[in-house]
Amino acid sequence: MAKVRLRPETNNLYLDFSFRGKRCKEQTALKDTPANRRTLETFANRIKREMAKGTFDYRAFFPDSPRASQFDGDMQATPTAVATRSHASPDRGPSTPTLGQFAGTWYQENLPRWRQTHADTVEGTLHQHILPKLGEKPLAEITRADLLAFRAELGKQTGKGGGALSPSRINHIMTPLRMLMAEASERYEFLTPFRNIKPLRLPKLDIQPLSLDEVHRALGTVRKDWHPYLATRFFTGMRTGEINALEWKHIDFEQDLILIRQSIVKGKLENTKTDGSMRDIPMVPLVRNALLEQQKLVSEDCRWVFAQRNGDPINLVNFTNRVWHPLLRHLGLVPRRPYQTRHTAATLMLASGENPEWVARTLGHANTEMLFRVYSRYVPNLTRNDGKAFTGLVTASSMPTSSAARTKDAPHGTATPLSVLTRKQLEALVAQLQQQ
Structure with missing residues (x-):
């Protein structure tokens, strides 16, 4: 059984499992957070299921691993998952709906827990910024590069006052996209490309109280x-x-x-x-x-x-x-x-x-x-x-x-x-x- 473990010196998670009598450890760049653990546990469960069916293809799961060559030729299996060190691609990733198709489902599922004004803000953010740029892409094909390019483009847009969008505003636009991709990654079993993408740093709040x-x-x-x-x-x-x-x-x-x-x-x-x-x-x-x-x-x-x-x-x-x-x-x-x-x-x-x-x-x-x-x-x-x-x-x-x-x-x-x-x-x- 594949287990999620922590490497203390780096605070990164890794997978520990045995395959064909050999102990395998595959490193990831994921930090030890509850969200990353859930993502990796979902990935580990897929490995377990593939092993149980006898269809586990080491190279399909870990294409960049040096250990993959040891198991080449053991079986002819179709790639079934996203590698821990790379994002989904058309020839490796699972079949998923487009972001636009899933966005409606995600929005309706979260609507009961949101205040109406927040729901209106999220809906506006989706239709004004996110869907026009990423709505046609299958979820599993959205890469880290896509997200960084999208954020960089937001930085070139102008706000209501005519100036560039502030880092705070850009972070608020990226937040529903991050939440949407996190839910999709768990539901369709792929690694979210948002991992290790941190929000933009905000300038220190300078308050102006009266004496x-x-x-x-x-x-x-x-x-x-x-x-x-x-x-x-x-x-x-x-x-x-x-x-x-x-x-x-x-x-x-x-x-x-x-x-x-x-x-x-x-x-x-x-x-x-x-x-x-x-x-x-x-x-x-x-x-x-x-x-x-x-x-x-x-x-x-x-x-x-x-x-x-x-x-x-x-x-x-x-x-x-x-x-x-x-x-x-x-x-x-x-x-x-x-x-x-x-x-x-x-x-x-x-x-x-x-x-x-x-x-x-x-x-x-x-x-x-x-x-x-x-x-x-x-x-x-x-x-x-x-x-x-x-x-x-x-x-x-x-x-x-x-x-x-x-x-x-x-x-x-x-x-x-x-x-x-x-x-x-x-x-x-x-x-x-x-x-x-």
């Missing part, structure tokens, strides 16, 4: 009817789709919680992005006051917490063009997307000394990995885990500046920027507030 002083300048300048919306965004870190989909039934004033249960994506109301995104966000006093203020601004029969004048949820494009960008220009701040309010909340929570696990749960992250990767320079300590430090920080910033919040070198009457406060100064500030 606490800039946040309060913005809140003090924005039109009064937009104040509650911005305050909630700045001090909860909710995603745009989450806050725009917020209904009054999701506001628990008794427990001081905001219940994130749904999101608006491309104008459609859907479930949250992931299971981890379904969460309860604790309300700091500033957010509670903002929501109470918002209650007075909307009609009693409006289901949405933040709504336009016609009663519909906030429209992102309208808010961005008519409120957000004019506000930044008025304050003399660098232009940035409204999504930076989420990064602002994250950096303020971390800078206040909150435990990253609490911050991750509040933001709806599955773990703290992204926090340390994106916000690491904003983590002064890991001492707190209850939200009180964040509450103290944002509350203190709305009060007159005290001597505890100044550095020794700062001029009298000048507030110390958050970025230069030390851990001890932050803790002293919070302790002082808690005694008031």
Whole structure:
């Protein structure tokens, strides 16, 4: 029986089996991943079946192997599989449907587990990019070279803004193709040509959060009817789709919680992005006051917490063009997307000394990995885990500046920027507030 084994020094998988009384080891370039193991196990099972039938042709399975010559002439068998070191070809590979024929089946089989907006995106990607280039090719005949050429051609195309497609966009186009080929390779028993093709490297995310002083300048300048919306965004870190989909039934004033249960994506109301995104966000006093203020601004029969004048949820494009960008220009701040309010909340929570696990749960992250990767320079300590430090920080910033919040070198009457406060100064500030 052919077995899949691991070579520790290379972390590559290989096949170990006996044929005609001789032990054979055939190396592959496949790394030890669950997907690669499944692929190779499928291949090993084919070897087992061919051996059981007495039709196993060593050279047909391993045409590049030096050992194949030892078994030449043992039998006259028709090539039946794809070699571990080469891709399928018309004279060696199994008979498979074209990518276009299989794409419809694959799409329908996955439709029940996708959100509708994601399904629409996948369908658009298939019809706009993938099927025109690869739709007529049999699945087993698509080679690594075909995939690399397809990706290179994507890099020459222009996007909506007239510039070249970004590495992130190209990766998003390649993802459904990778998933489709992975399923096809298991179903039709050939090695996926995607192996060892890594996604394009993305530039490091450079966030542009506002400082606490800039946040309060913005809140003090924005039109009064937009104040509650911005305050909630700045001090909860909710995603745009989450806050725009917020209904009054999701506001628990008794427990001081905001219940994130749904999101608006491309104008459609859907479930949250992931299971981890379904969460309860604790309300700091500033957010509670903002929501109470918002209650007075909307009609009693409006289901949405933040709504336009016609009663519909906030429209992102309208808010961005008519409120957000004019506000930044008025304050003399660098232009940035409204999504930076989420990064602002994250950096303020971390800078206040909150435990990253609490911050991750509040933001709806599955773990703290992204926090340390994106916000690491904003983590002064890991001492707190209850939200009180964040509450103290944002509350203190709305009060007159005290001597505890100044550095020794700062001029009298000048507030110390958050970025230069030390851990001890932050803790002293919070302790002082808690005694008031």
